Amino acid sequence: MGVRGLQGFVGSSCPHICTVVNFKDLAEQHRSRHPGGTPTIVVDAMCCLRYWYTPDSWICGGQWREYFSALREFVKTFTAVGIKLIFFFDGMVEQNKRDEWVKRRLKNNREIARIFHYIKSNKEQPGRNMFFIPSGLAVFTRFALKTLGQETRCSLQEADYEVASYGLQNDCLGILGEDTDYLIYDTCPYFSISELCLDSLDTVMLCREKLCQSLGLGLSDLPLLACLLGNDVIPEGMFESFRYKCLSSYTSVRENFDKKGNIILAVADHIAKVRRLHQGEKKLEEILPLGTNKALFYKGVASYLLPGQRSPWFFQKPEGVITLDKPVVSMISGPESHWEVPMCTDPESKQEVPMCTDPESGRDVPVCTDPESGRDVPVCTDPESGRDVPVCTDPASGRDVPMCTDPESGQDVPMCTDPESGRDVPVCTDPESGQEISLSSDPEFKQEVPMCMRSESKQKLPVGTNPEFNPEAPMFTNPEIKQEDTINTGPEMKQQVTMVSDPEILQVARAHHVQAESYLVYNILSSGEVECSNSLEDELDQALPSQAFVYRPVRQRVYSLLLGGGGGDTSACPTVKEWFVYSGNPLRHPDLVRPLQMNIPGGTPSLKLLWLSQEPGVQARRLDTLLACFDLSSSREELQAVGSPFEALCCLLIYLFVQVDTLCLEDLHAFIAQALCLQGKPTVQLVDLELDHVDPRAVQLGSLLVRGLTTLVLVNSACGFPWKTADFMPWNLFDGKLFHQKYLQSEKGCTVEVLVEQNVFRHDCVVGM
Numbered sequence: 015m016g017v018r019g020l021q022g023f024v025g026s027s028c029p030h031i032c033t034v035v036n037f038k039d040l041a042e043q044h045r046s047r048h049p050g051g052t053p054t055i056v057v058d059a060m061c062c063l064r065y066w067y068t069p070d071s072w073i074c075g076g077q078w079r080e081y082f083s084a085l086r087e088f089v090k091t092f093t094a095v096g097i098k099l100i101f102f103f104d105g106m107v108e109q110n111k112r113d114e115w116v117k118r119r120l121k122n123n124r125e126i127a128r129i130f131h132y133i134k135s136n137k138e139q140p141g142r143n144m145f146f147i148p149s150g151l152a153v154f155t156r157f158a159l160k161t162l163g164q165e166t167r168c169s170l171q172e173a174d175y176e177v178a179s180y181g182l183q184n185d186c187l188g189i190l191g192e193d194t195d196y197l198i199y200d201t202c203p204y205f206s207i208s209e210l211c212l213d214s215l216d217t218v219m220l221c222r223e224k225l226c227q228s229l230g231l232g233l234s235d236l237p238l239l240a241c242l243l244g245n246d247v248i249p250e251g252m253f254e255s256f257r258y259k260c261l262s263s264y265t266s267v268r269e270n271f272d273k274k275g276n277i278i279l280a281v282a283d284h285i286a287k288v289r290r291l292h293q294g295e296k297k298l299e300e301i302l303p304l305g306t307n308k309a310l311f312y313k314g315v316a317s318y319l320l321p322g323q324r325s326p327w328f329f330q331k332p333e334g335v336i337t338l339d340k341p342v343v344s345m346i347s348g349p350e351s352h353w354e355v356p357m358c359t360d361p362e363s364k365q366e367v368p369m370c371t372d373p374e375s376g377r378d379v380p381v382c383t384d385p386e387s388g389r390d391v392p393v394c395t396d397p398e399s400g401r402d403v404p405v406c407t408d409p410a411s412g413r414d415v416p417m418c419t420d421p422e423s424g425q426d427v428p429m430c431t432d433p434e435s436g437r438d439v440p441v442c443t444d445p446e447s448g449q450e451i452s453l454s455s456d457p458e459f460k461q462e463v464p465m466c467m468r469s470e471s472k473q474k475l476p477v478g479t480n481p482e483f484n485p486e487a488p489m490f491t492n493p494e495i496k497q498e499d500t501i502n503t504g505p506e507m508k509q510q511v512t513m514v515s516d517p518e519i520l521q522v523a524r525a526h527h528v529q530a531e532s533y534l535v536y537n538i539l540s541s542g543e544v545e546c547s548n549s550l551e552d553e554l555d556q557a558l559p560s561q562a563f564v565y566r567p568v569r570q571r572v573y574s575l576l577l578g579g580g581g582g583d584t585s586a587c588p589t590v591k592e593w594f595v596y597s598g599n600p601l602r603h604p605d606l607v608r609p610l611q612m613n614i615p616g617g618t619p620s621l622k623l624l625w626l627s628q629e630p631g632v633q634a635r636r637l638d639t640l641l642a643c644f645d646l647s648s649s650r651e652e653l654q655a656v657g658s659p660f661e662a663l664c665c666l667l668i669y670l671f672v673q674v675d676t677l678c679l680e681d682l683h684a685f686i687a688q689a690l691c692l693q694g695k696p697t698v699q700l701v702d703l704e705l706d707h708v709d710p711r712a713v714q715l716g717s718l719l720v721r722g723l724t725t726l727v728l729v730n731s732a733c734g735f736p737w738k739t740a741d742f743m744p745w746n747l748f749d750g751k752l753f754h755q756k757y758l759q760s761e762k763g764c765t766v767e768v769l770v771e772q773n774v775f776r777h778d779c780v781v782g783m
Contacts (some may be wrong), residue, residue: 016194018244019274023098024197024220025347027275033248035205037187037215038095044187045096055205056181058191059159059166060173062207063151065192069701073129073550073708074147075716078699082158082745083292089162098186101159101176102153106537107422107528107545107593110313114246115545115593116601119401122146122548123595130552130710137707149549149561149717150724154744156530157727161740168530172246174199179320188219195245197222198236198318229282235289237318238327240283240303259285268695271733287327298327311367316564400524513542513577513588519621531732533724537592540696543567543604544595552715553597557676558714560596560722564673568611568725572732575618577609584609613641624734636736643729644669662742663689668724681715684756687769689747690776692755703751712757716750723748 024031028459041053068084069077089573090101107115125146132140133765157168169176174191178199181189188203189196199219209218226233242257246248264280271279292301299308313483379527510518520539527536534544549561569592577587591604599605612618619635641647644665667685671677692700726742740746756769770776 017240020194059101061191074754078745100165106172166530239312330647533727543591562594562596564726574609636734640733680760684760687752687756
């Protein structure tokens with residue numbers, strides 16, 4: 015995570031950057047500086063999971079009661095000294111970080127293989143050095159914190175940007191996490207979760223100002239350093255030869271530093287020299303070996319710029335400028351140069367852009383960089399949208415023509431005038447004829463499609479359309495949604511093409527997502543792309559299928575519900591991209607998963623009915639829809655007879671035992687017995703529980719059930735919350751060690767009476783279930 019090699023460099027080579035601080039003292043200082051204010055710490059929850067999970071047992075599926083107690087103690091300790099906590103979770107994986115996500119998942123696969131090898135060899139849990147967080151920990155931690163009354167948010171992009179942005183904008187006491195990216199962001203102080211002593215509230219603060227002093231850099235140079243060293247956006251190998259070139263010419267190599275430490279010093283020294291010699295005179299790509307990686311590199315640097323911040327490394331031309339929204343708003347000067355550039359602000363991106371003179375009109379116009387040629391090209395205003403678009407010269411007429419962006423390729427394409435409508439339309443090249451053909455907007459789906467002329471009628475038809483049958487596959491776009499968030503999500507958060515067009519539905523889904531009340535629903539509706547990390551699954555055990563396949567039919571019915579537009583017809587539904595980890599999946603591409611037809615009494619209800627209606631009987635429709643997602647509509651009466659809190663668990667178990675034919679009655683008894691026995695056991699008794707040995711199949715079954723509970727979170731939120739969330743939280747239904755104990759007993763042939771610890775009521779419940 016974060017900047018490659020920086021954590022080790024700070025720990026071994028620059029320990030003075032780390033200062034021991036006390037949160038109670040810092041809170042008192044904050045209150046004296048801000049009378050009436052509440053000291054607030056922004057918590058990067060994803061960084062903290064492994065530090066919060068303190069139970070000794072982690073292999074059996076999770077000690078959820080113990081974990082919940084640990085979270086409660088964590089919150090209570092900060093609340094006692096008047097510190098407010100706000101927790102951020104990753105809500106989605108950005109496309110430019112997908113490669114890094116895949117690399118980590120494949121690395122986790124290797125770790126899990128070693129874990130199962132150890133279990134089979136030793137019949138016990140490995141040591142903490144092989145620790146792997148239980149499946150579903152991130153999902154259920156959100157709900158645990160909300161249950162504890164904490165403000166919990168799910169990000170609309172990578173959480174670290176939103177964490178840093180929130181900390182800066184709200185003058186927070188600091189950020190608590192474990193990610194060197196927080197040393198790069200110019201935001202509030204960064205504190206280490208790994209060094210936190212909860213009893214004393216002492217921890218380590220990592221000071222970015224001291225880091226800059228050690229490296230001879232300014233704060234605004236740190237994003238450039240991070241990208242040259244490699245981070246989650248820029249692969250570490252991209253500038254490896256450049257780093258070694260810096261090292262070979264570095265004259266101040268320190269013998270007491272390791273090689274990585276000297277490389278960081280050498281790159282920092284190179285940046286400092288470049289800044290003194292060239293800044294304000296040359297573009298970044300002229301002084302660094304960016305090559306074909308220029309666009310990605312700029313994106314990497316820009317990813318660290320919080321709202322209102324800019325980088326001196328983004329070259330600006332010293333020419334007269336005009337604004338895109340009337341007045342000139344600012345001037346910028348290079349720190350080493352003595353020229354000033356009047357700047358204008360693009361009202362859409364809020365970024366400042368340079369200008370050039372239009373040779374035809376003599377007027378100053380804004381320019382942008384063509385990503386292919388690297389040259390600056392002028393832009394003009396699109397009269398329909400009011401947006402500024404780049405222009406290029408038509409070789410036939412010699413005139414400047416506007417360009418627009420092809421949404422699929424991301425490349426700019428020229429536009430021409432449609433003789434029928436008089437409107438500007440984009441053009442593309444026919445690969446067979448080599449001729450340029452215009453693109454027309456499909457009025458039904460609001461999508462640009464190539465147009466060709468039908469010879470018989472001279473009628474324009476979309477390219478790829480059968481003139482007789484016209485079977486176009488629909489795509490859906492999101493009309494502009496105006497919704498204010500308390501977080502500025504940065505320049506990368508632009509209007510995006512979404513899978514559904516109803517702004518009200520998107521707004522509701524987005525709100526539930528940001529407030530961490532749902533799971534995956536907004537991802538499906540907005541991008542049609544979902545992911546699920548590793549589970550403790552034995553790749554050598556082919557008898558039990560991966561949870562990715564076991565619960566896929568449920569997800570497919572959810573896709574039908576969310577993307578089908580009501581009515582249950584899946585023929586028009588787009589496929590969903592799934593990045594799910596399972597044995598044999600190299601994760602080079604997502605699985606393209608088609609929605610599955612649902613069978614609901616009375617037909618498939620619309621999302622507006624399920625999510626927004628308060629009419630009598632709607633709650634019953636919600637439950638019908640939830641059961642249909644598991645294909646269990648016929649079991650409604652039996653499940654309702656079971657009642658809370660076991661109704662959801664029984665729904666999941668019925669589905670599992672229908673879906674997986676290698677499960678047996680003994681497995682069922684173990685699942686039910688542990689849930690019943692859990693209700694009467696205090697947490698301390700669960701802590702003291704000891705196992706005869708660890709069974710690899712039971713490990714996988716525990717993980718499979720917990721992934722089923724996360725699937726219930728998805729289905730329940732998609733259907734409008736027919737069940738109370740507490741009814742399928744693991745601390746109310748599942749304990750890993752307790753299940754393992756019941757599994758081992760059941761495997762030995764113990765009776766149901768023994769499994770339920772001679773409790774007559776529990777025995778009757780097992781029989782009833």
